[in-house]
Amino acid sequence: MKGKDLFIIIGIIGIVLMMIIPIPVFLIDIFLILNISLALMILLVAMNTKEALEFSIFPTILLISTLFRLALSISTTRSILQHADAGKVIATFGSWVGGGEVAIGFIVFLILVVVQFIVITKGSERVAEVAARFTLDAMPGKQMSIDADLNSGLINEQQARERRSKIERESDFYGAMDGASKFVKGDAIATIIILMINLVGGFVVGMAMHGLPFQESLQTFSLLTIGDGLVAQIPALLISTAAGLIVTRSASEGNLSDDVTGQLLKYPKMLYIAAGTIAVLGLTPIGPIRTWPYAIILAVGAWYMQKMQAQKLEQEELLVEEQEIEEVRNPESVISLLQIDPIEFEFGYGLIPLADTQQGGDLLDRIIMIRRQCALELGLVVPVIRIRDNIQLKPNEYVIKIKGNTVARSDLLLNHYLAMSPGFDDDSITGIETTEPAFGLPAIWIDESMKERAELSGYTVVDPPSVVATHLTEIIKRHAHELIGRQETKQLIENVKENHPALVDELIPSILTVGDVQKVLAKLLKEKISIRDLVTIFETLADHGPYSKDPDILTEYVRQSLSRQITQQYSPSGDTLRVITVGPQLEKKISESVQQTEQGSYIALDPVSTQQIYQRMNEQVNRQIQSGTQPVVLASPTIRMYLRQILERTMNEVPILSYSELEPNIEVQSVGVVNL
CATH class of the missing domain: 1.10.8.540 (FHIPEP family, domain 3)
Known part of the structure; x- marks a missing residue:
């Protein structure tokens, strides 16, 4: 065994032997001073620990110190009864604390016992019990949190193992503290019993064995017994206080001094209120001499703390500015400028109320709904939309950017409504002519007084936030493939x-x-x-x-x-689907123009044929639009994707379907044929 292991073993065995073997009076004095020193050292360590596990040996030390104190009580009791003497330490405490009066010393001792037993020990016991219970109940949740962090890559296996070990040690510690607090409680009870035994036994032994008169026997043994109780109770009180500090500082982030100065003295204005209250108290019969010095100290302390907080805040601001300047000077800081947001919505200062919730703006809530709508309709998770104001834009102008490039822009009039004509104009509806930004329809901006009349006339009237939301939704759908x-x-x-x-x-x-x-x-x-x-x-x-x-x-x-999905997309209620079909001549022309390469196949039409296809298709599409139905082009599966390539630049909004993409039970009606 190592030397320190042997020393601990001999020390514990010696404590047990002290209960049996008489020891000299001078050793009792040494051991009593040692007991007080150890208790004081334990209290100081408990005050400077940041978390309970830093002093995880405390329950064991509590047991050993209690055993040592009880062994000393037995030794001092033996010496008092046998020799009517227990050394200088006990005699000094007995006469000094009570001022030579037995009654005063006895009352002081009882007060110390009550404070320790009822207040400190009882509270520490309850806190340790509750902490042990809640720590044990929280273990499964903490273990699941560690597993989640490990699976997500936030921590590695070694860190997860350390966290699990810490949780187990916390549970063991609070369980041990729950049991160790019973030692403190039992020590307080034993001290009271020993005091009673010493008082009665000492009085009887003094008269029977030592032949002392009644008054002298009562005076001598009462002072020695009370001194013995005080010498034992003071270290017990220190260790009980240390136990209370350990179990009540579970949510602390520093030692006791840091927490007191950082939390209790955090609000200087409260000290001014306290100083004023103490100063007013001096106007009572208590007098200003006893109260105003404290009021002045509190006021000066509050002023000093305010000054220190201001200096600290100024230093932090300077540090932040220096860090920002250093980051700008750092050549690596340019990397952050290369980041491009997938979607950006920028607006002039006149449209700030759209996004400001304090002014009633609900743009952020609408964007959340847009992302949900796109997820349901397209199955696409729309990236976060960056919203910012831009002083370079006109006050009522906004732009929508995809990957840093402007794809749409328009103007808004916040105090107006956008009215779109039902197909015939009402001359009584007047306003500012404009174009609806999402679909390019002619519209006018009208004020509040014209809104009801426009609705009665059949106009579609929407407010500016709805205009922005609709425009943004259409832009996202139109550029979803880029996102x-x-x-x-x-x-x-x-x-x-x-x-x-x-x-x-x-x-x-x-x-x-x-x-x-x-x-x-x-x-x-x-x-x-x-x-x-x-x-x-x-x-x-x-x-x-x-x-x-x-x-x-x-x-x-x-x-x-996806034929069922596509069929329901263009014929939701199962009605007859009116389509523009591709004639056999055009299908044959497209099939003959397909070129096969190693990179894939593509269409190679001469410019004249391409222009004819544009013209014929445009005629049929316009006819469908004028009839009030959505134009849909139907082609054979073999040429569908090539016809899509031809019309992609000029008629990107016109859907082109094939026969294989429609359900067999859907009725299809041809309302036009495109042929060469």
């Missing part, structure tokens, strides 16, 4: 993998890569086909991916698998 990249696709794949791991494991990466899947999803979104049914999309890609990696061909297969 889905590989990272966003990866997130969607992980979401599907939670419920369909076999499907994802088969598809990625053995058949297709994340980039291949992203291209197919982008092509679907480009034609406003929802990708919410990712399971069907992934099943189709897993079936046809081994035979072709061409994203255009894979997209056609996916569209055919």
